[in-house]
Amino acid sequence: MLDSALNVFRQGRNLARLMEGLWVTLEISAVSVLLSMLLGIVVGLLMTTRKPLWRAAARLYLELVRFVPILVLLYIFYYTLSRNWGINLEAKIVAVLVFTLWGTAEMADLVRGAATSLPAHQRESGRAIGLTESQINRYVIIPQAVRRLIPGVINLTTRMIKTTPFVFFINVPELTKVGQQIVEVAGMKNYMASFWVYAFIFFIYFAVCYPISRFSGFLEKKWEN
């Protein structure tokens, strides 16, 4: 039993390739998550401004991106754009681009929610004790908004990591893609290969996402008071 497992991972550069695949997964996730956070804050704040044009534009973007399947977005950017308009983007760049588009929309909605759910009298209480508007933002509004934001942001991060296997379809050699390639070759001789490889991948996703989600739980507990 165990021999079959060890064989799969020992064969050729299999283990190293899986690790490279994991690295690609993490790279795409980390870059897209970071970009999404930054851009999402900007778009989210646009959605709370009093300028109707900005608000409408942000709203439209959010609705469009959120309800189109990721796979369709990947295909649009990878195949359609590169074929028809001759824009040749590396698959990994397309992956980051699409994930950032999606993540930014989700993040913007979280930011909007956190910014508008604070009761108006929190700002008034700040005014009543003589704070300036920027002091109110700094000491009263932002700390509370961030606390409300964290669980959603963590959830979004793990969702983005879990969705990376989609880039499989545009041939990015990420974890799942590499796993599949290994199974295709090794599976001919070793019928347990697919089980071991996917179990390994299962474990890796868990090992990456579980601590992130625990961290969120920790923060929520800490800020409960």
Next chain:
Amino acid sequence: MSTAQPVLRIRDLHKKYDRLEVLHGISLDVPRGRVLVVIGPSGCGKSTLLRCINGLEAIESGDIELNGESISSGKTRWNLVRQKIGMVFQSYDLFPHMTVMGNILLGPLKAQGRDRREVTREAEQLLDRVGLLDRKDSYPRQLSGGQKQRVAIVRALCMNPEIMLFDEVTASLDPEMVREVLDVMLGLAERGMTMLIVTHEMAFARAVADKIIFMDQGVIVESAPPNVFFENPVSDRARRFLNIFQFDGVKKEEQPHVES
């Protein structure tokens, strides 16, 4: 006495929300060390009046002076003026992410730039006075409504304001907690704090007020010492309003202390 400058002087104050005029020319003086209690039916403009005084609402016309200086001139630096006007609202609006002490220190440290050690000492004295020193490290959600309002009062007091404004601070409290908050306000009156109080607690109004201001539909209808107002209200409107708080005794003589 009457020649001394009042802490707060309001002249012919008009306030509109969009087209709806809710204050039609309010004038009143709050002399130093005096307590004015504003009463009147719901929606008559009491909250609006207090909110205009510390600049939470813009006014249409009229003049508001704090210690003889106009604060309604348009170039008022409200953050500075508000440091001299303590306000406590009906809803407990402590900052939920800060401890009791954090709530109290924020204004003195950040708005007034005072020394942390000095303010902490003052905050502890004030908390002790309202019986909450042992809760200084608690968070608002660990406190009862009455405790939160007492902290809100201390938070305003710690700015060393010239005048305190109270807007129905016991209106959303459970009955058994009303008393502890009113007692704190009575204590302030004894210490000579200048106050403008909006309340529906008639027995309290009578006990604490130097003067009762009765408002209806955006005007001051009557303004008199409490014993005069409660025993011989001049206007029909005041008499009708006071009747709401009277219960005809079914079994024995009326008990004037039962209200909420």
